[in-house]
Amino acid sequence: MGMEDDFLKDDLDAEKTIEYIKSYLPQELKGKFSDDEFYYFLDLIDEFYSESGILDVAPDEDGCVEIDLGKVVDFIVEEAHKDGIDDYDPEEILFIVQGELEYAESLGDDE
Template sequence: MGLEDDFLKNDLDDEKTIEYIKNYLPQELKEKFSDDEFYYFLDLIDEYYSESGILDVQPDGDGYIEVDLEKIVNYIIKEAHKDEMGDYDPDEILFIVQGEMEYTESLEDE
């Protein structure tokens, strides 16, 4: 049952993340993307983190790791095009990436 519990927890975490991102987005973008697209974007963000090596980087003296949001945005746009999910506006995807990062940071503050 442990593996199933992990999947359920991840789904719940994704739901909370998507709700946070939707609240973070400017009004004109709130209804633009489907939940399936949000899940897809979250998967690509996770994929970027694991494949880019950023998770292995040592934090600086203040405990921070510099993350280039534009690289994540470009990765999402490239993969979405390759996967035939569509062509997305980099500025709109940047809001989603920023929202996901803000949510992650808000969890660290708890």
């Protein structure tokens, strides 16, 4: 049952992240993206972090790791194009990436 619990926890975490991002988006972008697109974006953000080596970088003295949001956005836009999903506007995707990062940082504030 442990693996099933992990999947349920991951789904719940993704749902919370998506809800946070939706509330973070500017009014003109609210409702523009489907939940499936948000799940896709989250998967690509995770993939970028895994493949870029950012997860292996030692934090600075403040406990922070510098993340180039432009590179994350470019990765999402390029992968979505390659996958035939859509040609997304990088400026719109930047809000999603920022929202995901803000959510992750808010979790750290609770600890």
